[in-house]
Amino acid sequence: MPTFADIAALLNVPVSGDGSRRISGIATLMDAGPDDLTFLSSVEYLEQFAATRAAAVIVDRSVKLMDGAKSTRSGDGRNVAAPALLLVDDCDLALAAALPLFAPPIQMPALGIDSAARVAPSAMLGEGVRVGPFVHIGERTKIGRNTFLHAGAFVGDDVTIGDDCQIFPNAVVRERITIGHRVILNSGSVIGTDGFGYKWDPKRKQHVKIPHIGTVIIEDDVEIGSCTCVDRAKFSATRVGRGTKLDNLVQIGHNVVLGPHCVFAGQVGVAGSTTIGAGVVVGGQTAIVEHRTVADGARIASCSAVYRDVEAGAVVSGVPADEHNGTLRSQVAMRKLPDLIKKVRELERELKALRSQQNS
């Protein structure tokens, strides 16, 4: 359990008061108990700040506190000592820095192969691998060092998974897929389902499945959210670039290429053969249609529908997605549209009146 002094040192803030005090956790202003650290990021929460029972508060320098406002507090009738304050330049960053001090260990399966796992004889497992019960590992598959696979995970034949990966319960990696180091596959994610491709057979009068003979390559340091699907390429590879993070319920179609360090929020969909550059950020529920290019550093707002290529560094939004400021202007204008229609009708009437007056 870290002391108050430990946290102050980590945040590079001077210790005021008893530095030896143990801090047991982090919670919101309202939830924090007397041994907890909490935070005040905005004046919006000043009232909650006045009532917090926390031992210490990380305070964003942008929030103006009244002098002595916190010197004493009356909780349930008793005077309560004010919490120690840690003034920081960026409350969110400070919080992110402090959280690891309190992070409980991630639950892992026991070292080695569980007796209720099914590991193919030809599979090769590195040192320190942990395989939970009901895990399936296919023939000729290689699992790197210290990687763990939780209960119910499925890994097909001829798969390569790197070192230090975390495969959570019931995640699925189909056959012939390549996964790098330090990759996290969350529960229920599915890597390597055939892409969605058919051709209509006019003789048999039905859709015929197009074989998907390609693979999926997940590069190092990628995290894939729960129930997120990355489909197998028709040929060559669907690729998720190094350090890219996909949230839950995201759909990545066949032959999509995602660059490094992208961040895709929940329920985003990318259709087949679209190429996304480096560092692209996509808000939740946005769709990008097939065969498009989104260049490096583009930012796409949530709930957008991208039907055209997006230039490097562009900020786009809307359905259909367009330059963000233009979308905002259109949205504001749209709300004025019913009035505008009335106004134009009035103008027509006035003009008609004016004309008849002039002609008379």
Add this chain to the structure above:
Amino acid sequence: MPTFADIAALLNVPVSGDGSRRISGIATLMDAGPDDLTFLSSVEYLEQFAATRAAAVIVDRSVKLMDGAKSTRSGDGRNVAAPALLLVDDCDLALAAALPLFAPPIQMPALGIDSAARVAPSAMLGEGVRVGPFVHIGERTKIGRNTFLHAGAFVGDDVTIGDDCQIFPNAVVRERITIGHRVILNSGSVIGTDGFGYKWDPKRKQHVKIPHIGTVIIEDDVEIGSCTCVDRAKFSATRVGRGTKLDNLVQIGHNVVLGPHCVFAGQVGVAGSTTIGAGVVVGGQTAIVEHRTVADGARIASCSAVYRDVEAGAVVSGVPADEHNGTLRSQVAMRKLPDLIKKVRELERELKALRSQQNS
């Protein structure tokens, strides 16, 4: 198998005809067999009503039936007896009341712990618990009385699950989660994946995962749909309030708080730290962005994108979401927009003509 009299009594409708007749099921007008109950909710289906083979029909009082219209029917040449009619005030409610009479029992695993389940020695299971094969229950986890866990369900360490819960196949509950009584987790739902949070490390030039040290609290009487994800809080708890129902493929971000008795249709997404009040109803595929507040009793239409706070009792829709009637007006107006543009061009021409005429 209930008799016709049983059903009439349940619906508080007088018995007309043979009350002892057994009714074997409920089906649509077209699908119903000669021992089935069916229903007529709207004049739209009068033709199907005329052709139904059902033994009895729940008829909404709003539907006007012609006298004697159903006294005889000619099916395949033979005269068929008309079905008995049950006139009710609200066909949907009557149907909902009658359905439980025909509900087959829910399939459950056998009583006790299946020999192919993996239950940690320190787990505590209440009386009447049923644990199917390939189920994982972690250390120190508590499962309440009469709760069942179907095949392939995963429950991590230090989880608490209440009484009478139904955990369907391949559902996942990660470590340190709290689940109340009578909760239903449908197949493929995932509770407690880390929230989607990273900070950019400019030195290492990559996103660094922010630890999510919080939990998820699912209160009593909640139902969570298939492949629905409720993420773990950064600190404190992501919370799903008492009696709230989430449909399939819904995404609930970290630190979201859902009030009691909400109803969220399929594919809804709620981004991090948003707070939703009591009794909020959200239509399918709607997104609510992060750090917003939706107050009690608000209703949000399907396919909306909520970027701003929503007031108590408000009815909103659209992208971006706004007061519903305003959205409808804007949508109607938008369809007139191409004509409006032409009209304004014409006005400009006429005005110009008028001016030059006046100046001449």
Add this chain to the structure above:
Amino acid sequence: MPTFADIAALLNVPVSGDGSRRISGIATLMDAGPDDLTFLSSVEYLEQFAATRAAAVIVDRSVKLMDGAKSTRSGDGRNVAAPALLLVDDCDLALAAALPLFAPPIQMPALGIDSAARVAPSAMLGEGVRVGPFVHIGERTKIGRNTFLHAGAFVGDDVTIGDDCQIFPNAVVRERITIGHRVILNSGSVIGTDGFGYKWDPKRKQHVKIPHIGTVIIEDDVEIGSCTCVDRAKFSATRVGRGTKLDNLVQIGHNVVLGPHCVFAGQVGVAGSTTIGAGVVVGGQTAIVEHRTVADGARIASCSAVYRDVEAGAVVSGVPADEHNGTLRSQVAMRKLPDLIKKVRELERELKALRSQQNS
């Protein structure tokens, strides 16, 4: 491994050059190695074509190649032989025809029942069935000939599954469901969860679950994507018609009826009791609300919200969905709206000036 002549014969194209050459795979122009087949579908890729190392290229007849352009190539200083060319009328169709030559076999569980599967004594399994480890098959369930079920799949009691089906890892089929022949259920798909229906009980002040006593019928030749959910009917059946293909993360509500040969892209949602005709194509992330009818051959663009019935053969798009050309016109017009508002203001001023001038 097919020869160049095999491929030329398949595509009905004359062999030019060494027909006996073995072709090892298909890849993009850039990824193709010296034993690979690749393809050139558009002038857009002429530069990549000039640099490809492939042995042979399928070239769409619409692409004009300069004479002798490919007679020699200088790779890393050495002259490289130009690839053999296969001129075809439709590059995509040719590619789809060639892909099966290179498709590796689908990974299947071993013949018979894995010792770590749990098959109920009363289940009936056809000849050639393959059941992987950790698979659950319920009482009285019938599995047709040559069907395989991969690790972690769950099939409940009283289910019927036809011949030659492919059930991928961790797919779930709940009790009392009927599945035809040659059906593919991808990983994480869930068939037969209760539909999303509750009624508010004013006495108990909570939503009460409406029993869903119906079933799901999946007809022959259907493919269901990963994490796609098809819900159980309130009564009668939710139905997915013959040959219909659903991509990943699709939601099909209770009592929906999908006709034959439909194609639904990723993340589509169809709400309860909607009826979809034959051959309907729906783009990704589109929603169709409850109790609607979409007639045969309709095409609905991606990211649409369908609130009204759609006529046979109609092409619709937008939120709310409307005739596609109208939506395009409205979208173009919407971008002009801010300017239009300015223009109308100007017209008002000018008209006022004109009037005052006239009245003076």
